[in-house]
Amino acid sequence: MLKLEGVTAAYGQSPVLFGIDLEIADAEAVTLIGRNGVGKTTLLRAITGLHPVTGGGVRLNGAQVEREAAFTRARSGLAYVPQGRGLFGHLTVEENLLMGLPALSGRATAKREIPDLVYDLFPICRDMAGRRAGNLSGGQQQQVAIGRALVTQPRYLLLDEPTEGIQPSVVQEIEVALTRIRTELRVAVLLVEQYLDFAWSFADRYYVMQKGRIVETGATADTPAHAVQRYLGV
Numbered sequence: 001m002l003k004l005e006g007v008t009a010a011y012g013q014s015p016v017l018f019g020i021d022l023e024i025a026d027a028e029a030v031t032l033i034g035r036n037g038v039g040k041t042t043l044l045r046a047i048t049g050l051h052p053v054t055g056g057g058v059r060l061n062g063a064q065v066e067r068e069a070a071f072t073r074a075r076s077g078l079a080y081v082p083q084g085r086g087l088f089g090h091l092t093v094e095e096n097l098l099m100g101l102p103a104l105s106g107r108a109t110a111k112r113e114i115p116d117l118v119y120d121l122f123p124i125c126r127d128m129a130g131r132r133a134g135n136l137s138g139g140q141q142q143q144v145a146i147g148r149a150l151v152t153q154p155r156y157l158l159l160d161e162p163t164e165g166i167q168p169s170v171v172q173e174i175e176v177a178l179t180r181i182r183t184e185l186r187v188a189v190l191l192v193e194q195y196l197d198f199a200w201s202f203a204d205r206y207y208v209m210q211k212g213r214i215v216e217t218g219a220t221a222d223t224p225a226h227a228v229q230r231y232l233g234v
């Protein structure tokens with residue numbers, strides 16, 4: 001279980017997150033939606049340790065991790081795919097994938113190689129292994145970025161707007177892969193997403209954020225997507 005309790009964060013003197021409570025069970029798919037600028041990216045970065053919290057707690061499998069460094073949290077099973085994918089464009093696809101391996105160094109049992117499953121889920125990672133990541137299409141880069149996150153063998157995968165700027169056929173492929181990641185690998189997914197149809201089709205539960213606060217939560221099966229559309233504007 002990943003659990004946030006009253007998480008607050010700020011940029012300098014400006015508070016951005018005001019007491020966020022949120023939880024994700026093992027292998028659960030949860031989506032976090034809200035307009036631009038409400039604090040979604042900051043929240044993901046606070047969970048991963050890339051942005052400091054000013055208060056509240058982040059619990060990962062029962063352990064308080066809000067003061068732990070990002071690499072420690074990665075070793076404990078948190079993986080993050082940032083908005084814009086965060087690949088190294090001048091490095092090859094394979095070199096980008098290998099970047100995920102250091103996160104395994106704390107786990108004696110882990111095999112320090114790219115798991116076959118990454119290639120199985122995203123064949124592009126093998127087919128384009130020697131190509132510079134920067135030369136791939138947006139959709140291909142997104143698949144490599146998720147593949148790299150999986151190399152760390154996470155229990156929780158945090159994704160920031162993976163469908164942004166990606167053509168619909170690739171969005172579908174990504175959804176199929178994410179569903180397999182959940183059901184076959186039993187990895188929980190927290191998906192920040194503006195594309196509601198995708199978010200609703202994928203996630204079991206949702207949280208809505210407004211101005212740094214969670215204002216609504218529920219099961220996607222109980223709430224039609226159009227009922228939350230107003231939170232995203234037109």
Ligand SMILES: Nc1ncnc2c1ncn2[C@@H]1O[C@H](COP(=O)(O)OP(=O)(O)OP(=O)(O)O)[C@@H](O)[C@H]1O
Pocket residue numbers: 011016034035036037038039040041042043083
């Ligand atoms: N580096 C920064 N320095 C100062 N303020 C920032 C910084 N990054 C974000 N902010 C501000 O913090 C607030 C939350 O931003 P954040 O990026 O977390 O929102 P978001 O919901 O992810 O939006 P988007 O969908 O546009 O990424 C915004 O008001 C933004 O302007």
